[in-house]
Each structure stands twice: as C-alpha cells, then as structure tokens.
C-alpha cells in the first residue's frame with residue numbers, strides 16, 4: 001500500500017494522542033474513524049480537534065472552510081469492528097500496556113481489510129511483540145507521534161526485524177503527508193526519542209526529590225541553558241505522569257536501573273496526579289489547560 005493510496009484511517013484510542021492523530025489525518029484529507037472503548041471519549045476527542053482547528057483558523061494557519069472540511073471527515077465510533085471496516089490504515093493509541101495493544105491488534109486483524117497498514121503509537125514497547133499478534137506481522141510498524149500531535153513535527157517510524165519494507169515506506173510517506181518529518185529507527189527499547197528524553201525527565205524528578213532546585217527552576221535551567229522549548233518537568237505534566245511511569249518501568253527492566261522510576265513519580269500517579277490532564281502533576285493546571293503554579 002502506497003501512502004498516497006491511504007484514504008481511510010482508523011484511530012484506536014481518542015485520548016491525548018489519538019485525537020491529535022485524528023486531527024492531522026483529517027487535515028491531510030483522509031476520512032477518519034475515531035474509536036474509543038470509553039463511552040463518549042471519541043466524541044469528546046472530536047470536540048478537542050474542533051477546538052484546536054479553531055485555534056489554527058484564529059492564527060491564520062488554515063481557512064474556516066478547511067477546518068469545516070477536516071472536522072467533517074472525522075466520525076466517532078464505539079465499536080472496534082465497525083471502525084475498522086474499510087480502513088486503509090489503522091493507528092493504535094491506547095494506554096502503554098503490551099497485553100492491551102496485542103489484544104487490540106488481534107481484533108483489528110480480524111476486522112480491518114488485509115491490505116491495511118497497521119501502526120502502533122507506542123512510546124517504548126517492542127514493536128516485534130505487538131506485530132506477533134497479527135497474522136501478517138510485516139504490515140505492522142511503529143509510528144511514534146509527539147504531543148501535541150498537531151504541533152510537533154517528528155514521527156519515529158520503527159522497523160522491527162520482520163517489517164515489510166513497503167510498510168515502512170508507507171508509514172514514512174504517510175507521516176510526510178501529515179506534514180511531519182519522519183525518522184526511521186530500529187526496534188530498540190525506547191527507540192531514539194523516549195530513551196533519551198526520559199533520562200533527563202527522571203533525573204529532573206530525582207533532583208526535585210533531593211531539593212537541588214524547584215521544578216520551575218530546573219525547567220528554566222534546561223530552557224535557558226540548553227535551548228529546550230519546554231523543561232523536562234513541564235513536559236512530564238504534558239505527556240502524563242502515568243504514561244512516563246509506564247515507559248520508565250519498561251525501560252528499567254529492558255535497559256537498566258538508570259530508568260528506575262523515582263518514588264515521587266510513583267506516589268503522584270498513585271494519588272491520581274497525572275499532570276495537565278488531571279489538573280496536577282509537578283505543577284497545577286486549570287481545567288482549560290493553563291499553568292496555575
């Protein structure tokens with residue numbers, strides 16, 4: 001399947017990443033089926049896409065007609081098989097648990113046409129193990145988008161040992177159609193970006209624990225001292241503390257103790273402090289996503 005032949009894209013999971021992937025896919029002209037297992041989540045994902053597209057119109061980045069057309073191409077689904085019927089590509093963005101991702105792809109394998117490109121947005125999990133859950137593992141690749149998807153330019157296309165080169169080429173082409181810059185990486189734990197980014201994030205958390213400096217001052221150090229657009233703790237709040245904890249636990253076991261999650265990260269997740277999406281993480285956030293303190 002060539003990237004230019006992909007007309008219909010199913011996105012599984014309508015959370016932080018899923019609604020962003022639906023946004024860029026619809027803007028690139030695809031029809032999008034957005035499916036979430038949680039009642040109402042796909043519809044609220046589409047609402048968020050609407051808000052982000054409206055901001056784009058305000059900023060003069062797209063016309064009102066393009067916004068309406070893109071929004072009109074996204075439909076909410078509450079049933080996986082209906083969402084996958086007729087898809088040329090299925091992109092999964094459910095929580096970072098390998099058992100869940102494998103279960104989803106077993107169902108997608110039955111429901112989606114056999115020509116469809118399959119992609120997982122996992123940040124760190126082994127693509128080969130996810131691909132082993134479908135009958136033709138060569139058609140499944142990693143497509144690792146960044147948050148917020150409609151803003152961030154990078155997509156890591158992850159190639160496992162038995163990935164079909166045509167699937168890799170299609171994923172690279174699709175990322176380009178979405179206006180992104182793809183890089184191709186091999187199926188090593190944490191790929192290129194999560195492995196490196198997490199080391200800085202976890203060390204910043206340990207520095208807060210040890211009283212080296214406040215979260216805000218550590219973030220300022222990385223922004224002004226190293227030119228990072230966002231500090232590692234603010235980024236952790238944006239990504240989701242639960243998401244970062246899941247990746248750290250996996251990388252600690254797959255690579256080594258440098259990735260052992262700090263206790264404060266575990267404590268905050270256990271207390272439901274998941275970052276921007278829950279209103280508190282390393283900072284406090286208003287319901288409309290502004291930093292309060």
Ligand SMILES: NC(=O)c1ccc[n+]([C@@H]2O[C@H](COP(=O)([O-])OP(=O)(O)OC[C@H]3O[C@@H](n4cnc5c(N)ncnc54)[C@H](O)[C@@H]3O)[C@@H](O)[C@H]2O)c1
Pocket residue numbers: 012013014015016017018035036037038041093094095096097100104121122123124144145146147238239240243
């Ligand atoms: N948050 C980030 O910054 C970020 C960045 C890159 C990649 N990722 C990866 O993207 C994936 C999703 O992360 P997220 O931050 O969007 O998570 P999220 O928690 O915001 O959203 C996950 C969504 O999946 C839905 N879901 C749960 N079980 C499901 C099922 N069985 N079927 C369908 N939907 C189901 C949930 O209801 C939720 O809406 C993870 O693999 C994560 O590692 C996250």
